Amino acid sequence: MNKTILTSAGGILLLIILIGGAVVLQSSVYFVDQGEQALVLQFGRPVGDAITEPGVHFKTPFIQEVRRYDKRLLSWDGDPNQIPTRGREFISIDTTARWRIVDPLRFLMSVRDETGAQARLDDIIDSSVRDNISSTELTEIVRSKDWEVTEEDLQKADVVEPKDEGAKLTDDIKMGRNTLTRKILEEASDGLPEQYGIELVDVRIKRLNYIPSVREQVFQRMISERQRIAAQFQSEGQGEASRISGDTSRQLADIRSEARRKAEVIRGEADAEATRIYNEAYAAGPEFYALLRTLESYSKTLSKQTELIISSDSDYFRVLRNMAP
């Protein structure tokens, strides 16, 4: 009998209750993920505060629905913008930002969803970027506050100082990239109405470059700069080589003439020394020297080609002559 009741009407009833209970439970229980926050809406109107605590939560079944919003830090990536700087150079600038939904209630009321939020952020960040970039010199955007370049650095690095620019490479930077970025963030944050329920955490310049047509000109400038340096190296090399070979010639002449001078000095000394020695010896007997030297000279100068016509009255033949008669 029990079996019959259980398996018949009672069983079916139990099944219906179970299924119905499951449906009600399913509709009244919801889970919030660790990285999420949620709003409960009743007929489209938010009920109570945002739920930020992850885990199991309950709501009135059927009439209430749950909207989920990310609690994490979200990315905003703008399209690259072409903006003239204060010095009228057109640059392409790509900014990136980080934001989060801090008040889902306000977020829902004002911008509805992330797509709406992105569109508002586009307007606010782009305008802040545009304002700041167009009122700043390019060098102030590219360089940072601690920029420090000395004349020696420039010399060492073969840098050619751009001539057409007002600012010099060695000038101090008044603002610099960091301060500029901070200003952009501050102005964008100020421009972001509190009712959006959005916190702008960070805005940064991701990419910064010349626009393509200007880039081409910059490439040409870089090329001509390099060619100038190359030409300088070339003429420096030739100049240095000439200097060395001139120096070589000078040294060569120096060495040779010095050697000749020394040799002449030595020869002169030698001649003087020899003369002194001769004088010293010959001074003792000048007449004998004259005799000896004359005789020596005769034997040197008279040869087989000499024809000697000599008087019989000469010293040599006098004996012959005097003896004869």
Add this chain to the structure above:
Amino acid sequence: MNQYQQFPEIDFNAVKKGVGYFLIGVVLLLIFGGFRSMVFSVEPEGRAVIQRFGKVVDIKDPGLHFKLPLGIDTATFVPTERVLKEEFGFRTTVAAQRSQYAKTPQMQEESLMLSGDLNVIDVEWVVQYKINDPVKYLFAVREPSDTIRDISESVMRRIVGNKLGSEVLTVGRMAIADETLKDMRDILATYDMGVNIERIELQDVTPPEKVKPAFNEVNEARQQRERLVNEAEKNRNQIIPRARGEADQIIAEAEAYRFERTNAAKGEASRFTSLFSAYQESPEVTGRRLYLEMIDEVLPRLGRVIVMEEGGNAPLPLLDIGRNAGTGEKR
């Protein structure tokens, strides 16, 4: 039990049986499915974050673990031990010993940047990072790797923009990597996203493709300068030592002359002194002897000796001037 009651009763039994089998099947399926989703393993290179109804309840180390089934617990694997990598300006397409790389125009845009002297430079780099807090990594930032990329591009451009182009291309690499690392760490610390930047590695740092030939020209010119100077110096090094040697030779020859000259003088002088002292003993005899010795030596080899009688004929008519030269040659 009559026929009327029996028919529905049999029917009920069949329904009961069917429902029973169905329930048993469902329970078995649930048990099987539940068991399958209850056991999971965590790979050695990471950890798993366990969420119960969405709330983080545990972090599991590598190994085999149990969790509640039916979607009550979910496990998300986070590779905390792996070194993760973001590449800028290129992508590794095949990672091997001979890796292959790709570079598209879009990647080119990642790596082209302005240096402080407003030149364009192509800087390729790699950011290596590790996840040190899996929960923060999963739940602090929605797009962690995009965030790392954006910050790295921003920081790298700021650092390069604060240096001279030539410095970036040559000596500045280490400093750039260090400064970028420090800046990135500082910024990511404010995001508190559970990531630690381990290394920044600069890859190719080059001038833009179009400008490269001009840079090579400079290098060539620099080489040429060195070569010209070296050649001139080589020439000098060849000539000067030789000239010094020659100079020494000239001087040595002069020295030799000095020795010869003075020695000859000394020899002659001493010969004279000796002779003179001998001569002094009897000047008359010695003088005559020397005279006669000279005559002895000289007279025999003379061509012709004509002795003229004092007061006799003049000798000129006797002379045939050309004869002696002629005969002299014949002899």
